[in-house]
Amino acid sequence: MKSSNFVMAAWRGCGLTFGRPQPASPVFCMMRRVLLSTQPVPAARLPYRVKVSAGKRYAWCACGHSKKQPFCDGAHKTAAPTISPLRFTPDKDRTLMLCACKQTKNAPHCDGSHFKVMWQDLVKSVKGVFK
Numbered sequence: 001m002k003s004s005n006f007v008m009a010a011w012r013g014c015g016l017t018f019g020r021p022q023p024a025s026p027v028f029c030m031m032r033r034v035l036l037s038t039q040p041v042p043a044a045r046l047p048y049r050v051k052v053s054a055g056k057r058y059a060w061c062a063c064g065h066s067k068k069q070p071f072c073d074g075a076h077k078t079a080a081p082t083i084s085p086l087r088f089t090p091d092k093d094r095t096l097m098l099c100a101c102k103q104t105k106n107a108p109h110c111d112g113s114h115f116k117v118m119w120q121d122l123v124k125s126v127k128g129v130f131k
């Protein structure tokens with residue numbers, strides 16, 4: 001096996017090499033965790049308006065990688081292992097504005113931080129025009 005294939009196999013799964021399961025190298029697993037996303041990514045620039053039911057448990061996606069926004073689908077396990085979803089149980093039926101930009105200081109609720117994200121996007125695009 002070429003050394004690059006070995007590295008990639010170890011990187012991928014901390015798992016399969018030579019076609020059979022190998023014990024995961026703690027060093028590779030640690031490197032993988034460090035190099036994978038430790039910061040949330042914005043799923044959208046505006047909050048999600050969601051009706052929630054009293055007593056039902058919800059898991060708000062905190063990493064931004066879920067395909068079922070604004071709720072968790074388990075994508076953080078591979079894309080951002082250091083970020084966990086925020087679980088909450090509403091005390092009554094209501095409509096909530098759940099953060100989609102993942103920068104809120106009042107998770108899972110929107111606190112207006114998405115304006116900062118939109119501003120940063122705007123600054124980046126303007127900088128691109130004048131390069």
Ligand code: FES
Nearest residue numbers: 099100101110113
């Ligand atoms: S959508 Fe994140 S703070 Fe509003």
